Amino acid sequence: MKRIIxxxxxxxVHHTNGMIGSWTDWDLTNLGKEQANxxxxxxxxxxxxxxxxxxxxxxxxxxxxxxxIVAKHLNLEPFINEALRERNLGSAVGKSVxxxxxxxxxxxxxxxxxxxxxxxxxxxxWNRLEPFYNDIVSSDDENILIVSHGDTLSIFNAxxxxxxxxxxxxxxxxxxxxxxxxxxxxxxxxHIIKRISDMSYIK
Numbered sequence: 001m002k003r004i005i006x007x008x009x010x011x012x013v014h015h016t017n018g019m020i021g022s023w024t025d026w027d028l029t030n031l032g033k034e035q036a037n038x039x040x041x042x043x044x045x046x047x048x049x050x051x052x053x054x055x056x057x058x059x060x061x062x063x064x065x066x067x068x069i070v071a072k073h074l075n076l077e078p079f080i081n082e083a084l085r086e087r088n089l090g091s092a093v094g095k096s097v098x099x100x101x102x103x104x105x106x107x108x109x110x111x112x113x114x115x116x117x118x119x120x121x122x123x124x125x126w127n128r129l130e131p132f133y134n135d136i137v138s139s140d141d142e143n144i145l146i147v148s149h150g151d152t153l154s155i156f157n158a159x160x161x162x163x164x165x166x167x168x169x170x171x172x173x174x175x176x177x178x179x180x181x182x183x184x185x186x187x188x189x190x191h192i193i194k195r196i197s198d199m200s201y202i203k
Contacts, residue, residue, distance in 0.1 A: 002185040004136070004160075005043070006146045006153055007070065010035035010178040010202060012062035018097050021062075021149070022089040028065045035178045035202035036066045040073030042201045043180075047074070047143075056136070057147040058084035067147040078147070083132040086149035087125045090118030111168045126155050126165045133159050137185070150174060157181070160191050178202035 011032035014021045028036065047053065057067035057078040067078040092100045092115065104115045111122035120128075129152060136144055148156070157173040160183055175181065179197030186192060 001187055002137070002142050002144070004144045004146065004183040004185075006148065006156060006181045006183070007039060007066060008150055008153055008175050008177055008179045008197065009058075009063040009066040009147060010039070012177070014062075015177060020089060020092050020095050020097060020100060022086050023060065023093045025061050027061050032062070032177075033065070033069060036069035037073075038203060039066075039178065039180060039201045040070040043070065043145075044073040051143045052141075053143045053145060054141050055079065055145040055147070056081050056084060056132075058082070058086070058149060058152070060085055060149070063147045063149060070145070070147070074145075076145070081132060083128055084146065084148040084152060085128075087122065087151045088120040090114070090116050090120070092116050092119065109169075111165055122151070122155065122168060123165050125152060126159075126168075129155055130159070150177070153181075157193070157196070160193065162191065 011029045013026045013029055014024065016029060053074060053076060055067060055071055055076045055078045057063050057080055059080045059082050071078050100115065105117060106113050106115060108115055114121050133156065154172055154174045158168060175197030176199060179199055180201045181196045182194040184192040184194055
């Protein structure tokens, strides 16, 4: 049996100042650090001390800081992987949400649309994440923690359910900042989502 826990990074500065997240390298807020600490405390209480865990994190600071805070409670050292980055919004990176509203060149109705011409499409994010996903699902590691971002984890959720990229034109499964999700692959290879974006961990 394989167990995967995903953590969407906690409150970041860009959640409070009207700026774009994406590849802009924002820090956590003080509240975000407190939320990450609470996640670590609760996971330490919940996870079996007899199991060996491995943790992966996006290299962007808001995810990396979340991972490092949680990891201290679990005596882990996160492995940093750029495949777990948030979707790249191109020229919108470093800009405000208002700037994007005023300069958006297309509505993202499909996974191939781009809000600005040089942005990463959701299909490209899928293709970036897929090798990492395949590696961890096929690995011998039975207990895995992943710290990443909202859009990227929504694609992870779809992959876990066996959806194809084009299915994202018709459905989505997004979480919230600080949400913790539990995924299980049973001994028959069945993929189960036990919890999705559980916000009780941050309190």
